[in-house]
Amino acid sequence: MRKKVLAGNWKMYKTQAEASEFLEGFLPHLEDTPDDREVVLCVPFTDLGLMSKILHGSAIRLGAQNVHWETAGAYTGEISAPMLTEIGVRYVVIGHSERRQYFGETDETANLRIKAAQKAGLIPILCVGETKEQRDLGETESLIVGQLKEGLAGVDQSNLVIAYEPIWAIGTGDTCDSKEANRVIGLIRSQLSNSGVPIQYGGSVKPDNIDEIMAQPEIDGALVGGASLQPASFARIVNYQA
Numbered sequence: 001m002r003k004k005v006l007a008g009n010w011k012m013y014k015t016q017a018e019a020s021e022f023l024e025g026f027l028p029h030l031e032d033t034p035d036d037r038e039v040v041l042c043v044p045f046t047d048l049g050l051m052s053k054i055l056h057g058s059a060i061r062l063g064a065q066n067v068h069w070e071t072a073g074a075y076t077g078e079i080s081a082p083m084l085t086e087i088g089v090r091y092v093v094i095g096h097s098e099r100r101q102y103f104g105e106t107d108e109t110a111n112l113r114i115k116a117a118q119k120a121g122l123i124p125i126l127c128v129g130e131t132k133e134q135r136d137l138g139e140t141e142s143l144i145v146g147q148l149k150e151g152l153a154g155v156d157q158s159n160l161v162i163a164y165e166p167i168w169a170i171g172t173g174d175t176c177d178s179k180e181a182n183r184v185i186g187l188i189r190s191q192l193s194n195s196g197v198p199i200q201y202g203g204s205v206k207p208d209n210i211d212e213i214m215a216q217p218e219i220d221g222a223l224v225g226g227a228s229l230q231p232a233s234f235a236r237i238v239n240y241q242a
């Protein structure tokens with residue numbers, strides 16, 4: 001059975017004070033969480049050190065939201081993989097559509113970041129997905145195949161998570177139909193050399209749709225934005241009913 005990975009992506013939300021308050025509310029909900037699933041919090045860089053201390057010894061894994069491909073150098077504003085592993089980070093989101101849209105990231109830079117992350121022992125979560133316009137033009141499949149081909153060129157698929165995040169479903173409340181998400185995720189799996197790679201769905205995942213999403217056979221987890229910011233709502237998501 002493939003590992004289930006439920007990850008929150010906090011994006012640019014939560015100061016350290018807010019992050020500790022979240023954990024105070026969230027941790028008690030995890031006492032009965034089945035161990036068939038991994039719970040990950042991908043948080044702003046500034047929260048990682050403190051959260052790593054609070055979560056020491058807990059089953060929750062920490063994730064960053066980006067990583068540079070060099071280990072060190074004159075790259076103002078960037079963070080390297082060894083800087084993340086030193087403080088206990090295990091996962092890193094790479095190629096999120098917001099990074100592609102607002103910060104000029106490409107499949108090529110995603111590929112470089114994935115390789116650097118893996119080299120340091122981090123598990124990359126590569127995000128792929130189409131815009132509304134691409135979907136309407138019938139380009140979903142070709143776009144995603146291209147993103148995977150370039151993003152995963154030369155990448156070790158034994159240490160990898162992929163997130164299918166249709167851009168039109170992100171932050172809109174317009175969740176992709178679970179059967180359609182299952183179909184696209186099946187297509188993604190058919191492009192991989194390792195069929196054991198966990199593939200998540202992301203885009204308006206909420207407490208009231210997580211059970212249906214997780215009931216789909218190809219879907220191995222979720223990458224959750226807005227609904228990961230409140231302890232009770234993210235707790236309901238990680239405690240989805242199989």
Ligand code: 13P
Binds near residue numbers: 009096165170172226
């Ligand atoms: P929402 O869950 O807020 O739609 O965000 C999805 C996302 O972008 C997770 O990476």
